[in-house]
Amino acid sequence: MPNTHSNSINRCKPLLGTFVDIYLSGNVSNKELLTLSNTTFDEISRIQALMSFHDPVSELSLMNKALLCETNTPYQISTDLYKVLSLAKNLYQVSHGHYDITVAPQLVMNKVLPDHLSLQQPCKDFNHRLFGNSNDFNLYEENVNNATQTKKYIVNRKPLCMDLGGIAKGYAIDSAVNKIPNSITYTINAGGDMRTSLWQGQDVALKYAKRHKAIKQVPMTNRALASSGLYHQEAGSHIVNPTKMNKNHQLMEHKFGGVISVFAKTAMIADALTKVVALMNKSQVTPILTRFEANAVIINRFGFKRSISI
Amino acid sequence: MLRRKFLKHVFFTAASLSIPIKFAYAKQYLTIDQAKEILFPNKKLIETTVELTKAQKKSIQKASTIRVRNLTIKAWKTEEGDWFILDQILGKHEFIDLAVAINKSGDVSGIEVLTYRETYGDQIMHPKWRAQFHGANVKQFLKLDKQIKNISGATLSCRHVTDGVNRLNHTWHQVLQYHT
Numbered sequence: 001m002p003n004t005h006s007n008s009i010n011r012c013k014p015l016l017g018t019f020v021d022i023y024l025s026g027n028v029s030n031k032e033l034l035t036l037s038n039t040t041f042d043e044i045s046r047i048q049a050l051m052s053f054h055d056p057v058s059e060l061s062l063m064n065k066a067l068l069c070e071t072n073t074p075y076q077i078s079t080d081l082y083k084v085l086s087l088a089k090n091l092y093q094v095s096h097g098h099y100d101i102t103v104a105p106q107l108v109m110n111k112v113l114p115d116h117l118s119l120q121q122p123c124k125d126f127n128h129r130l131f132g133n134s135n136d137f138n139l140y141e142e143n144v145n146n147a148t149q150t151k152k153y154i155v156n157r158k159p160l161c162m163d164l165g166g167i168a169k170g171y172a173i174d175s176a177v178n179k180i181p182n183s184i185t186y187t188i189n190a191g192g193d194m195r196t197s198l199w200q201g202q203d204v205a206l207k208y209a210k211r212h213k214a215i216k217q218v219p220m221t222n223r224a225l226a227s228s229g230l231y232h233q234e235a236g237s238h239i240v241n242p243t244k245m246n247k248n249h250q251l252m253e254h255k256f257g258g259v260i261s262v263f264a265k266t267a268m269i270a271d272a273l274t275k276v277v278a279l280m281n282k283s284q285v286t287p288i289l290t291r292f293e294a295n296a297v298i299i300n301r302f303g304f305k306r307s308i309s310i
Numbered sequence: 311m312l313r314r315k316f317l318k319h320v321f322f323t324a325a326s327l328s329i330p331i332k333f334a335y336a337k338q339y340l341t342i343d344q345a346k347e348i349l350f351p352n353k354k355l356i357e358t359t360v361e362l363t364k365a366q367k368k369s370i371q372k373a374s375t376i377r378v379r380n381l382t383i384k385a386w387k388t389e390e391g392d393w394f395i396l397d398q399i400l401g402k403h404e405f406i407d408l409a410v411a412i413n414k415s416g417d418v419s420g421i422e423v424l425t426y427r428e429t430y431g432d433q434i435m436h437p438k439w440r441a442q443f444h445g446a447n448v449k450q451f452l453k454l455d456k457q458i459k460n461i462s463g464a465t466l467s468c469r470h471v472t473d474g475v476n477r478l479n480h481t482w483h484q485v486l487q488y489h490t
Contacts, residue, residue: 011348012339012423014468019423021339034348191465207463212403212429215461229464259463 009033015044016169017054018191022176026184036184040176044190047175050080051168053104056116060164064104067137067160069123074140074153082152084164084171084268085139091272092134094288098279099272100134100242104163106251112238113163132158133242165238166275169193170226170268188267195224195267208259208299216299222263226270228278229259241279254279257301264294282308337426345409346386346394349420355386355394358489366485373484376477383481390414393486396424399474402466403429410475416482418475 008025022040024033050059059081066075077085091099107113136158141150164171173188173195180186187196196202199220208214210231228239240251260277264270269292277285277296286308289295296308340348346355360383362370367378384396391414398405404427411420 010339012337012426014421014423014471018465018468019426021426187460189460189462192462193465194460194462196460202460205461207461210402220460225460225462227462227464231464261462 007033009037011037011041013041015041016048016172016190017052018169020044020191021187021189023187024180024184025186026181028184033184036180039179040186040188043176043179044172047080047168047172050078051084051164051171053113053163053165060162060168061117063154064117064161065122067154067156067162068117068119068126069159071156071158074155077152077154079149079152080171080175082139082141082154084167085137085154085162087268087272088162088164088167089134089137089139091276094291095276095280096284097133097135097243098241099276101162101164101167102131102133102136102160103240103242103251104161105131106240107163107238108161109250110240110253117161119161126159130159132156132160136160166193166226166228166271167268170224170266170271173224173267190267193226193267193271196220197223199223206259206261206297206299208303209257209301214301214303216303216305218261218297218305220263221295222265222270222293224264224267224270225261226264226267226274227259227261228271228274230255230257239275239278243279258299261297261299262289262294263297264292269294277308335428339423339426340409342396342409342424345422345424348422349394349409349411350388350392353388353390353392355388358385358387358393359383360385360485360489362481362485370477370480370484374473374477374480376473378477378481383486385486387489392419393482395478397474397478399470401426401428401470406470408471408474410478412478412482412486416479416487418479421471421475 006025006027007030008023009030010021010023012019012021022037024036026033049055052058053060055061059078063075063077063081088099088101104113105119108115108119137154137156137160139152139154141152143150169190170193173190173193176188177186177195185197187198188194199222202220203217204220204225205215205217206227208216208229239254241254242251244252246252256278260274262270262273262277264273273289273292273294273296276288277298289308297305299305362378362381362383367381371378386394393412395410395412397408397410399408406426407424409422409424410418413419
């Protein structure tokens, strides 16, 4: 006999460097909801194991080691990593270089990221002045006879080191959502990056500073939301401007007060676009937001809000 | 009589404006029993509270470089020697209650958040004062957790969880693995 009683489950686990809150609800048994919540957490853990910069044996870290020490040599990557790198490359091009995942060496130097790749000398005869950027890698697929899936590769012409940061967090959320049947309502919130099926007519509270009353309520305009703010950072900004270098040939740290929030169809796109909104002015960023069917809300440290809409 | 009432009005209004009242937000995810069933499904768990000596506390602190706040470890043990431990770590401003599962080999096999706490709020007057004074319904002064389901902002790192797990790992190696 089908279960017609609505049940719900709400769990929270430390993952992706933050707290991941998963809420599921539907006309299924509590046992089925528990099993589904395990599936969604497992999927997030799987993506973390692929894409975490902090994990020295993640697929990303192993790829970085290869891209630092070898050039012009195709390196095979997973479909998941290929999808994320494809978006990153696309965004690099449409943002005219303002979004660039190859800024990891600067973030390591700024002590925002760990240096487990020993970037001063990752391999013999390494010259760190040769670091390239997102213009210096390409992705391609190779059809293999009788195989259902293509093989994916990255090839670089200069040493590169990439950090996927929030875009990987967003991809993990999107991948977990893909495991949830349409009949189940859900909200996944990973430290403020979130995706929910319950967004229409709902408000969300955006925290724009550390102080207790720094909260502003705004309507949700899409199912995914990502926010970027610096008020918890102890080690400086996690955002550098790839298009600006100081006299020491270091990429300039980008600091801003308040919070930048982007609503989009997927958490991956929302998170990537927060960096673009942070670094570009309104006239530059509006066509990019339009292209990705996204909109941004910016709240400064004093609580004044402005919107960049589609 | 009217003068006393007027002065009382002035006093409480001034008090409400000058005393910032924080609103503590607590989100209950799981009960202890629910966390037990998730981390050790269908297993019998025997309550095994462990009291650390001051010397053990000092030794664990030294090895982990993390402060040990409580000498009492609220824990349960399976017949195979796995541990289910209730622990607390610091979030943004308030404590977060965790359930941590450590298997018989000393590896952390799962972590669940039981209660997440945070402090929000404006300078709202204590509901009891307002209700007494204006006869208003207390519920209308409760904000956020009743109306807003989702909160977003700068990411809070779970670094303190990593520190807490480190502390518990050393606690297991130095004390719990020998506990009978």
